[in-house]
Amino acid sequence: MREGQTPARRGRRPGRSGTREAILRAARRSFSERGYDSASLREIATQAEVDPALVHHYFRGKAALFQAAMRMPDLENALTQALQPEAGGVPPRQVGERIVRMLATLWSDRELPRTLAGLMRSAATNERAAAMLREFLGQVVLARLGRDLPEPDRDLRVALVGSQVFGLLVARTLIKIEPIASMPVDELVAAVGPTLQRYLTADLRGSAENPSPGARETRPPADSRAVPSGNA
Amino acid sequence: MREGQTPARRGRRPGRSGTREAILRAARRSFSERGYDSASLREIATQAEVDPALVHHYFRGKAALFQAAMRMPDLENALTQALQPEAGGVPPRQVGERIVRMLATLWSDRELPRTLAGLMRSAATNERAAAMLREFLGQVVLARLGRDLPEPDRDLRVALVGSQVFGLLVARTLIKIEPIASMPVDELVAAVGPTLQRYLTADLRGSAENPSPGARETRPPADSRAVPSGNA
């Protein structure tokens, strides 16, 4: 708290100051709360108790700071470890449950959800952030999750898992929709695990709720009247 | 195209000009592409081929313009109609499929997805927009969808459906994750419909992938080692 009384003498201050890390922390927080475009370097500098010009001194600008703040080797490592298939190598039966449990536990951590939320909030507005998020999902998740999946629909399976996980994350940590937000992990696992399991291993082209194969070529005929199919 | 040659004489121009509607259209587009905070009144005015001050003349300011542009009685009506249960009143067997199909068809419309995308993009950054989205989801969707559901876990069911639908919408229209983004509606329905169906009607507390009841109290024992359960 250098504000107020002492008028902040210029020049280097004695001792190690950890300014760079302070900036990174403040940046992660600000980006995660406001998204890339709305976060401001000045406010980040203020929260880090640092002069705004220092942000430009340590990082080259806003874009570089964002990239530096949103690198998440920890999350990658955790994901890698948790998504590692059992020693056998064949996709086990409880992948779905394991994913939900792992994620729910992971994002009760301190820093990881921030970086993830920063990516997500920023991706809503900023195209480069969206590209970063896409790449993260593709490279890290798809690569590690999808390699043992059956070839047809492999990308689709991973994308579906991604969509459900994304929605869950938003509901639980960003928007805080209430039954989901404060729900014990075990119940979440029981509720959502089977969904992911089905996305990963079941037949995704079969008819909807008859798990029995055979009645598959039959299109549901007259139900399309609930859907306005014409438009302007 | 009033820019360029004629230096845009001041004062009222003859005839009906439809300025208000032009501003609304431009606003919807801008908000849906950039989100509330990043959209600028000046750019909206430019796209509407109109003086920036006119935006303040017709609407009182940015917030009011946003609200005016994001009101979507059409979407509400479509949702209401499509979520209306069959004449009987009992939850039908194919609600899940119907929801996905309706949404996929709805957002191939022209204006509705814009307003919805505008709400979502803005909700990522702006708290008031988030409140609007929450309220819309709660009032319109939850109220109409949840009233025939079994009482225990009713909110949970609706919230789960919301999370999956939200993730799907983001993946398909905002972030454009690829297998999902350009997928025919029928395949989407087949892939995601059963998920929603299960969220709405199945037993959400049962064990994961054994749909057979009975082996439910059995905790999967040694699998929790894949999950770091302790944290700081």
Added chain:
DNA sequence: CACACAATTCATCACTCGGTGAATTCCTTC
């Protein structure tokens, strides 16, 4: 025709933003 009012444009205001360059102070190394 005259008058109130709506529609439009212009010239600003007060702010905030990201970014730059020089000046000052301290640490490190010779």
Added chain:
DNA sequence: GAAGGAATTCACCGAGTGATGAATTGTGTG
């Protein structure tokens, strides 16, 4: 202990933001 470089602060710049108020020109009503 002098020199070089790293860390910090200050004073700016140009651009863009939402917003305001006055001036100008048309429409509609009596």
